[in-house]
Amino acid sequence: MSAAEFDLIARIRARIGAGLAAREDVVLGIGDDAALLQPPAGQQLVVATDTLNRGVHFADDAAPADIGWKALAVNLSDLAAMGASPAWCTLSLSLPADADTPPAAFVDGFLDGFMQLAARHRVALVGGDTTRGPLSVCVTVLGFVEPGAALRRDGAQVGDEVWVTGTLGDAAAALALAGVVPYREHEVRRNDGDADTASARLFERLQRPTPRVSAGRALRSLAHAGIDVSDGLLADLGHVCAASGVDACIDADALPVSRALAAACIGDARRTLQLSGGDDYELCFTAPSGRRTAIEQALSRVDSTARMIGRIEARQADAECAVRVHTSDGSVWTPARKGYQHFG
């Protein structure tokens, strides 16, 4: 191990307490061969991991602080989808030695964003790995949930209503504005005045997604199944359908749309971004009908919103897709793709 590698780890270690009250459940954090953590008695441990690669998950010129925020946000979003409370995380960094931004400067900027979100959720950074290589970031998050209370993908039941938190399509519209393939096939307006503010808001949602952690917690006793929307609504709801052995029917005109997206794009282009663009980090969940008021009240207590967008139906063996989309005029919507695919 080179001195430079130790320097980088020392930089990270010096930052871990910033803005974060010490967690007593971290028995031993950064500095030994492994961390020692004390889970609360009677809780289940929930673990998720996600990687961000340069040019795949973020643009070549992305700000290090935005990469740091997003690396943690997408992982917290997975815990949110399970209804879990996050507690700890690890961070593995692969950094090029010859990049425009030297590794130490990258780490400092990265931690600005990463620690800002970690402090917000009281997540302690307890370990990781630092190596030389193509720019890549892998985060693992750990949290807790009461036994039997997790929101799983396999819990959807025929007759459930399908809901989604927040709004969909903003991040995908920003990718379209940035000319990222295949998003640029969609027409997104970039012009003056209000539209400038709108596109800034779209980029904010792409670069700094808000993981719906409190919403996920609030839904534990109300929802039957849940997933976070990372690849695209159709793809991710498709995972719920596959795991639960059901189909879903979605109303494309019921999809929640932000003012920023409404200002940037309309019609079929907007629907495509909302249904299959991905990078939303909203929660899609199913719940028995009759719980609408309870869901809306529970979410409003944590400053969140959700919209009912469809229903769970019995599996149709002959249907082409488990998730069917229709519009208010009754026509059926056939998407060009369901969501983001790494090897597609």
Ligand SMILES: Nc1ncnc2c1ncn2[C@@H]1O[C@H](COP(=O)(O)OP(=O)(O)OP(=O)(O)O)[C@@H](O)[C@H]1O
């Ligand atoms: N290389 C791997 N080794 C072991 N398990 C894996 C691997 N890749 C994915 N998985 C597991 O497969 C399941 C689905 O993973 P996937 O990455 O598709 O979901 P996700 O993390 O919720 O979505 P996204 O990565 O789009 O946010 C998870 O249980 C995950 O732990």
Ligand SMILES: Cc1ncc(C[n+]2csc(CCOP(=O)(O)O)c2C)c(N)n1
């Ligand atoms: C430069 C750039 N190009 C494309 C995208 C879009 N994107 C990449 S991965 C992914 C799905 C989630 O990833 P994973 O399944 O690995 O968790 C999406 C929607 C982006 N954000 N930046």
Ligand SMILES: [Mg+2]
């Ligand atoms: Mg994943």
